Amino acid sequence: MIKSGQSANKEFLLFLGCAIPYRVSSYEISTRKVLAKLGVKLVEMPDYNCCGLPIDPVNHEMMLSLAARNLCVAEQKKLDIVALCPGCAGTLRKVNKKLKESKELREKVNGYLKEINMEFHGTVEAKHLLQLLVEDVGLEKIRDAVTKPLTKLQVADHAGCHVSRPSKQVSFDNSEDPEVLKNLIEATGAKHVDYKDKLSCCGAPIAGVNDKIPLQLAREKLSSMRNAGAQILVTVCPFCHMMFDTNQLRIERMFTETFKIPVLHYPQLLGLALGFSSSDLALRDLRVDPSGIISPYAMEGS
Amino acid sequence: MSDAAAKPGRDEDAGKAARIGINAPIRAHELNLGFKYEISAMHDGEKLKQCFQCGTCTSDCPIARFSDTYRPRMIIRMAQLGLRDRVLSSDTLWLCAACFTCTDRCPQDVEVASVIRILRNFAVREGFMPLIFRELGSNILRIGVAYEIPELRLKKREIVGLPPLPKSDLNDMLKLANATGFSKTLKETERK
Numbered sequence A: 001m002i003k004s005g006q007s008a009n010k011e012f013l014l015f016l017g018c019a020i021p022y023r024v025s026s027y028e029i030s031t032r033k034v035l036a037k038l039g040v041k042l043v044e045m046p047d048y049n050c051c052g053l054p055i056d057p058v059n060h061e062m063m064l065s066l067a068a069r070n071l072c073v074a075e076q077k078k079l080d081i082v083a084l085c086p087g088c089a090g091t092l093r094k095v096n097k098k099l100k101e102s103k104e105l106r107e108k109v110n111g112y113l114k115e116i117n118m119e120f121h122g123t124v125e126a127k128h129l130l131q132l133l134v135e136d137v138g139l140e141k142i143r144d145a146v147t148k149p150l151t152k153l154q155v156a157d158h159a160g161c162h163v164s165r166p167s168k169q170v171s172f173d174n175s176e177d178p179e180v181l182k183n184l185i186e187a188t189g190a191k192h193v194d195y196k197d198k199l200s201c202c203g204a205p206i207a208g209v210n211d212k213i214p215l216q217l218a219r220e221k222l223s224s225m226r227n228a229g230a231q232i233l234v235t236v237c238p239f240c241h242m243m244f245d246t247n248q249l250r251i252e253r254m255f256t257e258t259f260k261i262p263v264l265h266y267p268q269l270l271g272l273a274l275g276f277s278s279s280d281l282a283l284r285d286l287r288v289d290p291s292g293i294i295s296p297y298a299m300e301g302s
Numbered sequence B: 001m002s003d004a005a006a007k008p009g010r011d012e013d014a015g016k017a018a019r020i021g022i023n024a025p026i027r028a029h030e031l032n033l034g035f036k037y038e039i040s041a042m043h044d045g046e047k048l049k050q051c052f053q054c055g056t057c058t059s060d061c062p063i064a065r066f067s068d069t070y071r072p073r074m075i076i077r078m079a080q081l082g083l084r085d086r087v088l089s090s091d092t093l094w095l096c097a098a099c100f101t102c103t104d105r106c107p108q109d110v111e112v113a114s115v116i117r118i119l120r121n122f123a124v125r126e127g128f129m130p131l132i133f134r135e136l137g138s139n140i141l142r143i144g145v146a147y148e149i150p151e152l153r154l155k156k157r158e159i160v161g162l163p164p165l166p167k168s169d170l171n172d173m174l175k176l177a178n179a180t181g182f183s184k185t186l187k188e189t190e191r192k
Ligand code: SF4
Pocket: B050, B051, B052, B053, B054, B055, B056, B057, B058, B072, B073, B076, B105, B106, B107, B108, B109, B110, B112
């Protein structure tokens, strides 16, 4: 089960991946603000490369090597990794676990790593932001830090597949009945809203090969959360965020429907409750304007 | 391989998969009896033979809900039967979103999504790969990550006070790509 809050002031290596700096800086900006306030120190990766996930379909060995190389960099720095993208976090966690457990696989991958004078030892952990928040900061500390509770705000969540699946390898939260993001939303004082097929994928991973199915999937989910009364959707994945925020207008046009559901990265939601202003949290970067809905809670800031 | 098989690197809508005969009657000469062993010899493919075709994977698959052709159970069965060419040349193979719902729920512990990944790795070796993957792959060799961050974004990072992005060691990328056969794959799919 989820341990909480033993090790405040812990340092983590921040693994940004590609999608966040490419398109979703607001996630990074708000995360840095919120973690600093909660006493978590982020150290920049000295050098990093793709987590490996995007090319797993092409060459599994290359995926393993890329992930392992990142883990080796963290081992050299003697620091655990925190990744904001569940794809990166899941990949690093999975590969870390597999290489620790299987001597055969470890030897194989170390054979590749030898070419670059690195060796996997299995001495660090990799976590997703959500995991850091509940395990290393703790719900209690988060609740205590809230100065502007988001009372009455109705918030739906879409955690993203790789936060907890494949469950045997990622080993975090309950993949069939997740509670982590729900608890974190409630910690801000907001009301958590459940909706139909919450666990279902947003479709983003196949956007490069099929442009219709992902939009249909995202549309279905947006309809379900709207019908459940959600005012805001919270995500913790750059790809899910692009599906629901960046594409929302397109989906509305395509299906002649209206959603107008602002999509906040969880640290943006938490940041509001911690008293940060809209501009601190880069809320203006969002495509679906949240200002109307959050105006009772947010300071404008400069 | 039938002449209607997908052309290498083609980036097509999977709706056309029916055209490549995914549902056509099976002919004995198509069956490659060693195929299931080839797959189960791969990391995470070990449990392929345990599938008893219950259909949980397909019924819970978000993609299958909106696709007329994508059926993970069917892909698993084709793999078991040894319909090697048919499954590897199929466009539908590339519709899996790797959400791992099937893997989590399979009562027989088949790592469905990983079997699909193994099939894709094989397909790539035969020259079948959607264009997007060549782009992502060559980006990794060129810049270390899958998406190139535009100059404008990097400037904006500076303006909003974000630290500069760490660089990737491109020498290391090349060495790893050569060692794992990734460079070769990229070159070959280019030629075909
Ligand atoms: S869920 Fe498992 S056993 Fe059932 S059809 Fe799919 S792979 Fe086979």
